[in-house]
Amino acid sequence: NDAFEESRKLGVELLSSTHFGGSYVNVFGSAFSNSIDERINDEFSTPGYSGRLTYAHEFSKNHLFSFGGAFMSQDIGDESVKFNQASESEWVAEKYISVKVKNVDTLQKRNVEALYINNGFSLQGEYATALVDSADGNYAFDAYYMQGSYFIVGNGREYKFGTSTLSKIKPNRGGALEFA
Numbered sequence: 001n002d003a004f005e006e007s008r009k010l011g012v013e014l015l016s017s018t019h020f021g022g023s024y025v026n027v028f029g030s031a032f033s034n035s036i037d038e039r040i041n042d043e044f045s046t047p048g049y050s051g052r053l054t055y056a057h058e059f060s061k062n063h064l065f066s067f068g069g070a071f072m073s074q075d076i077g078d079e080s081v082k083f084n085q086a087s088e089s090e091w092v093a094e095k096y097i098s099v100k101v102k103n104v105d106t107l108q109k110r111n112v113e114a115l116y117i118n119n120g121f122s123l124q125g126e127y128a129t130a131l132v133d134s135a136d137g138n139y140a141f142d143a144y145y146m147q148g149s150y151f152i153v154g155n156g157r158e159y160k161f162g163t164s165t166l167s168k169i170k171p172n173r174g175g176a177l178e179f180a
Helices: 036-040
Strands: 010-020 023-033 048-060 063-086 095-118 121-134 137-153 177-179
Touching: none
Parallel strands: none
Antiparallel strands: 010 023, 023 048, 048 063, 063 095, 095 121, 121 137, 137 177
């Protein structure tokens, strides 16, 4: 799904977070335009907006289920859109995908995500699609993953309910060893 990620943009994001019982609901909304680098280079203006909704339920400490969805819409203005995905390994220098679509009017991205954590065990997955409306035709690109892991040594993954994100792995005195 990394091929669909955007570089940093200038904009504003609003977050509304609600907690009731052992459940958490977060609603994110944003509006954005070009990054500072794009503005310095006088690149075309690409205004857009996005939203994300997540729900998480905490059964007990470090035992939870979360799911959510997001969308993004951006006015590209007859410019090009590129999607690139390379290997995440430093030993393999391959590009798995490199696509450029010209004369793009709008770009829309959507995704659904799910996460389950039970102490040292975690399972997560995501499905994403990018819809490109171009003068040359309409294109749809899909991406997905599923990842499971178990921490043999260490505390496992920690979830931040207020922002619907995973925190960095913090090894304990014995370190951390994850089987994924």
